[in-house]
Amino acid sequence: MLFPQSQLLLRNINDLPGKLLLVEPMADTLAAELLRQDFDITVFCTDAAVANSWHKAQVHLAEHLQLPAASTFDGVVIFYPKSKEQLPELLAEIKPYITATTEVYLVGDNKGGIKSLPNQAEKLGLHAHKLDNAKHCLWFALSGLADVTLPTPQLKAFQWDVLGRPLTLFSRPGVFNHGRLDQGTALLLSQLGFLADVGSARVLDFACGAGVIGLYAKTLNAKLQLTASDICALSVAATNASLKHAGFDVRTVCQAGMPEGRYDHIVSNPPFHSGLKVDLAIAHEFFAKAKQSLSVNGSLTLVANSHLPYQEWLQAEFGNVKELARTNAFVVWQAIRRK
Ligand SMILES: C[S@@+](CC[C@H](N)C(=O)[O-])C[C@H]1O[C@@H](n2cnc3c(N)ncnc32)[C@H](O)[C@@H]1O
Structure with missing residues (x-):
């Protein structure tokens, strides 16, 4: 079973580079689809059920929300979070792992807040560019993350x-x-x-x-x-x-x-x-x-x-x-x- 967000990701798979970080993906069969196409996948997620499903798929999992030290990724796909306020925190969390050439994409359900992404991005000094729209979901490219300063997430x-x-x-x-x-x-x-x-x-x-x-x-x-x-x-x-x-x-x-x-x-x-x-x-x-x-x-x-x-x-x-x-x-x- 593939959630619509994952289906939209697969529709845009040709954009994605091989060493990929998935942020807050869903618990579905996306891992199998990506592994079949030889992607090197790392998953960062805060939901134990999702982590468990990706763990079974044998991808790299950021245990205790720690990404492997000193690693960088060629591409990042962020699944738009349930709470809008969480997005700047997620961006700050992954920022140390991207370079100026890392491609950053966001995918989300139309009803889940992603429609406000262009405004939200602008307020953070970033630019979100809509690339695709299907399955009641949107697919964006995000630029500028390597150049902005974001507050460190903390309790x-x-x-x-x-x-x-x-x-x-x-x-x-x-x-x-x-x-x-x-x-x-x-x-x-x-x-x-x-x-x-x-x-x-x-x-x-x-x-x-x-x-x-x-x-x-x-x-x-x-x-x-x-x-x-x-x-x-x-x-x-x-x-x-x-x-x-x-x-x-x-x-x-x-x-x-x-x-x-x-x-x-x-x-x-x-x-x-x-x-x-x-x-x-x-x-x-x-x-x-x-x-x-x-x-x-x-x-x-x-x-x-x-x-x-x-x-x-x-x-x-x-x-x-x-x-x-x-x-x-x-x-x-x-x-x-x-x-
Ligand atoms: C209604 S909130 C209550 C939170 C807190 N006890 C309070 O009263 O403020 C429900 C909580 O359930 C957690 N949750 C959702 N699904 C869950 C599951 N399958 N197993 C355990 N916790 C879950 C959520 O993360 C959330 O923190």
């Missing part, structure tokens, strides 16, 4: 007052809701008081983003043994920074879906998107795995948009589900593993 600290507790969260573009507290998450936090009385229980913050749920839980009870996981390497780095700054220990895991382990309590504002598309299968699988990973009498407490069918799914999986809080937009549910 930024944000101060929030959460239910009377001052929290410092670290984040950067690409991390969920960068710099802002989600309203659903705020509602979930208001229902986590029970964690103050569970001693050194094992707690999982699933799909942790910048780590706000885990950090708040630790401020309620510093003894908690906290694990935090997310599919996004930027989120995991942000969570590590948020917990470390507050002086708390955390085990972080970067992977798609539930991390291995046994937990006494799982808390989450679970995702319902894969990329730009709604994907309820993630939550469905999460509920089943959460039940298997919980100790007896352990709890799963989560918040979700009120229109999602989670109450029914939790009831089917756990045999019990309680509504803890509700607003017009969000509901907090809790299910207990009885046996």
Whole structure:
């Protein structure tokens, strides 16, 4: 299966030089197509599921977001990121690996923000030139990257007052809701008081983003043994920074879906998107795995948009589900593993 962005890349394959860096590609069969044509491919990506699929294809993968030192590429293709603010960061990240002759291309879905690329490029002192338009996607050449100065990407600290507790969260573009507290998450936090009385229980913050749920839980009870996981390497780095700054220990895991382990309590504002598309299968699988990973009498407490069918799914999986809080937009549910 090839996503439209990858199909557009293949339509323009004759433009591409042999030593190629792909930035934030999709999890599809593009690797096989490129390897068949003898490209030397390196992949830089922040999504663990995408990294895993390219890993299987045996290309060079930038582990821990580190590209091989002192390497340069003849061509770079950037898949336009989900968040527009992430583009300058991606450009800064790859800049040390390009030369004046490196060809830089961008591809993206018409609905994913790439239409604003010419303006965005101009503001950065770059020039984006549209070369192709098909499959509801656009293909651009970008010039000037070797000559501009871009700020070094780094985590930024944000101060929030959460239910009377001052929290410092670290984040950067690409991390969920960068710099802002989600309203659903705020509602979930208001229902986590029970964690103050569970001693050194094992707690999982699933799909942790910048780590706000885990950090708040630790401020309620510093003894908690906290694990935090997310599919996004930027989120995991942000969570590590948020917990470390507050002086708390955390085990972080970067992977798609539930991390291995046994937990006494799982808390989450679970995702319902894969990329730009709604994907309820993630939550469905999460509920089943959460039940298997919980100790007896352990709890799963989560918040979700009120229109999602989670109450029914939790009831089917756990045999019990309680509504803890509700607003017009969000509901907090809790299910207990009885046996
Ligand atoms: C709604 S956000 C919640 C973030 C954070 N817990 C908060 O409340 O601010 C959902 C998170 O799920 C992550 N995510 C998306 N798909 C995932 C998957 N398949 N497995 C694990 N995490 C995933 C996203 O990167 C994002 O950080």
